[in-house]
Amino acid sequence: MKNALILAASVALAACSGKPVITGPYEVESLDMEHNVAAIKSGDLVLEVEFEGRFFKDGNGYTSWNDVEVKSVNDVKVYNEDGETEDYVLPSKEVSNIVQVIENEIAEKM
Structure with missing residues (x-):
């Protein structure tokens, strides 16, 4: 419940500032395990992590x-x-979700 309230507050704050809030679903476009870099697609944005x-x-x-x-x-x-x-705006909860997506993709590639 607390995380939902924090996310809601982040979304509301971002809406007031006009900045897009990055949220899932996430899709891994590429993964470079040698250099520890992943390209993650979220809507019309691409995140290089x-x-x-x-x-x-x-x-x-x-x-x-x-x-x-x-x-x-x-x-x-x-x-x-x-x-x-x-x-x-990238809420900390979404960073956790992105980490999970990266870990799952690495496990599949191994």
């Missing part, structure tokens, strides 16, 4: 699993049809 993470395949001889963790998001650049823009 630089992150720090660790990911590897592990196992015990009988079963194997993927260990994926995005530790932090270092930088987010947002692009619209005119190029890079700094005129947007």
